[in-house]
Amino acid sequence: MLKFIAQVFLLWVIYSLSIWVVKTSHIPLPGSVLGMIILFVLLSTGVIKEQWLTAATTPLLKHLTFFFIPIAVELMQWGDLFVQNGYLLFLPLVISSLVALFATGGIVQLLTTSSNNDGMN
Amino acid sequence: MNSPTMTAFTIILTVVLYIISRKIWLKTQNALLAPLLLSTTAIIIIFHYSGITYEQYKPGKSIMTLLLGPATVGLALPLYQNRRILLDTFIPILVGIVCGSIATVTTAVLLAKWSGLDSMLVKSIATKSITAPIAIDISRIIGGDPAIAVAFVVFTGTLGSMIGAGFLSLCKITDPVARGIAMGVTAHGQGTATILHEGQTQGAMSGVAMALVAIFTSFVAPFFIPLLLK
Numbered sequence: 001m002l003k004f005i006a007q008v009f010l011l012w013v014i015y016s017l018s019i020w021v022v023k024t025s026h027i028p029l030p031g032s033v034l035g036m037i038i039l040f041v042l043l044s045t046g047v048i049k050e051q052w053l054t055a056a057t058t059p060l061l062k063h064l065t066f067f068f069i070p071i072a073v074e075l076m077q078w079g080d081l082f083v084q085n086g087y088l089l090f091l092p093l094v095i096s097s098l099v100a101l102f103a104t105g106g107i108v109q110l111l112t113t114s115s116n117n118d119g120m121n
Numbered sequence: 122m123n124s125p126t127m128t129a130f131t132i133i134l135t136v137v138l139y140i141i142s143r144k145i146w147l148k149t150q151n152a153l154l155a156p157l158l159l160s161t162t163a164i165i166i167i168f169h170y171s172g173i174t175y176e177q178y179k180p181g182k183s184i185m186t187l188l189l190g191p192a193t194v195g196l197a198l199p200l201y202q203n204r205r206i207l208l209d210t211f212i213p214i215l216v217g218i219v220c221g222s223i224a225t226v227t228t229a230v231l232l233a234k235w236s237g238l239d240s241m242l243v244k245s246i247a248t249k250s251i252t253a254p255i256a257i258d259i260s261r262i263i264g265g266d267p268a269i270a271v272a273f274v275v276f277t278g279t280l281g282s283m284i285g286a287g288f289l290s291l292c293k294i295t296d297p298v299a300r301g302i303a304m305g306v307t308a309h310g311q312g313t314a315t316i317l318h319e320g321q322t323q324g325a326m327s328g329v330a331m332a333l334v335a336i337f338t339s340f341v342a343p344f345f346i347p348l349l350l351k
Contacts, residue, residue: 004128011191014199018194022131028343030258038170043201046185057195060188064310065157066139068253071180073135073327074268076168077175081239082272088236092246093273096229097208097280097307099238100250100290104221105294112298113215 007056010048014039131173131181138163155311157275158303193254200332203325210298214330217299220246221306221336226251227344239267240350247346248338252309255335263346273319274309281308282315301326306334 018038019031027034042048075082082089132157142159144265167177199208208212226247245265247258253274260270265271285304294300297320305327313331 006253008188008191011194015190015194019190028262029263029339030249030255031192032193032256032258033339035190036197036200036332037336038137039194039197040201043197044204044210051191053195053198054344057192057198060195061199063139064192064254065143065155066136067186067192068157068257068271069135069160069164069177069277071253071257071268072187072271073164073168073178074175074266075161075272076165077254078266085238085242087234088238089246089273091241092229092232092236093249093276094280096225096249096286097277099228100221100225100305100307101281101285101288102292102294103224104217104306105289105299107295108213108217108302108325109294109299109349112134112210112296119268 003055004059007053008060009072010052011035011039014042127177129183131178132185132288134167135164137184152311152315154280155275155279157271158279160212175329189254193283194242196252196254196332196335199328203329206325209329210326213298214326214333216301217302217304218330218333218337221303222338223341223345224346225307227349230346235351236240242263242269244274244346244348247340247342249277250307250309250328251335251338252331259339259342263342275311278308278311281312285312285350286316286319297322298326302330305330308333 015031015035018035022029022031022034039048043050134289140159142156145159146154146156204292229246229249230243233246244263245260247265248259250268251259251274253271256274257267260267279305285308286300288348289300289303297311298318300319301316301323304316309331313324313327316327318348
């Protein structure tokens with residue numbers, strides 16, 4: 001438990017620092033994304049070791065869904081908007097998803113088969 | 122009424138419903154019974170019939186989401202663990218992600234705009250293929266609504282988990298790397314969990330794609346979305 005708290009604190013420090021940087025520099029980037037990039041760089045350069053974080057990230061990422069419940073509950077305030085416009089939302093969401101699957105999958109397949117890249121298995 | 126008791130009650134209710142819905146989902150493995158969908162619906166129904174307002178839920182919400190920021194930063198860890206795959210297939214991943222996300226965001230935003238939808242809804246639809254914690258942040262920046270963004274994210278993730286693999290096969294996209302990246306770009310974490318059943322390569326690719334799409338979109342969306350809305 002102590003390990004968990006200490007590791008969460010480390011994540012929190014990176015997160016707060018990123019929020020501060022984003023705020024003071026007015027870069028239109030989410031603090032969380034900057035924090036992710038910073039952490040990735042710190043891990044890659046060996047400043048932070050993977051095992052310093054796994055006691056926190058394993059349970060946090062496993063239960064990441066939990067955090068979205070309180071956020072999604074706000075939808076109760078948008079009830080009418082959804083009831084009235086729900087059917088209009090359906091088509092853009094479905095079509096754009098099919099486009100994403102087809103475009104991404106098609107392009108990557110074309111690139112990987114033409115270069116006959118291996119070594120990822 | 123807005124008391125500590127109410128706050129404690131709403132937190133306990135949320136945690137208990139999460140635990141129950143997670144158990145149900147682990148047993149059934151049905152994308153339509155994903156914990157977020159199930160518990161959010163249950164909470165809204167309970168609040169609706171017991172007269173609890175969203176305002177009364179807000180203090181509890183602040184406490185419950187305290188760790189979301191640090192957890193999101195932690196997403197760097199799985200990306201780091203998959204760095205080999207990322208480096209080995211850097212170009213396909215990069216091109217796939219850039220083309221795929223631009224194609225899907227453009228389609229979603231333009232279709233939504235042409236349907237005459239409210240501009241707030243159109244902005245919130247832009248982040249529908251991004252993992253929820255980052256979709257929330259980006260939607261705030263571009264003028265969407267975080268809760269609606271989450272709804273779109275979950276809808277897209279659920280749809281992608283249900284039809285993604287089948288649709289890819291239908292399109293003759295059989296390469297494991299391509300299938301993984303396509304699922305990550307389209308259906309973020311939910312897609313990753315689903316395509317992981319096909320194999321390790323697909324799952325790892327999807328996870329890497331999901332993280333990179335989120336980063337790419339964070340950089341591009343604040344400039345690109347206003348352009349589409351003109």
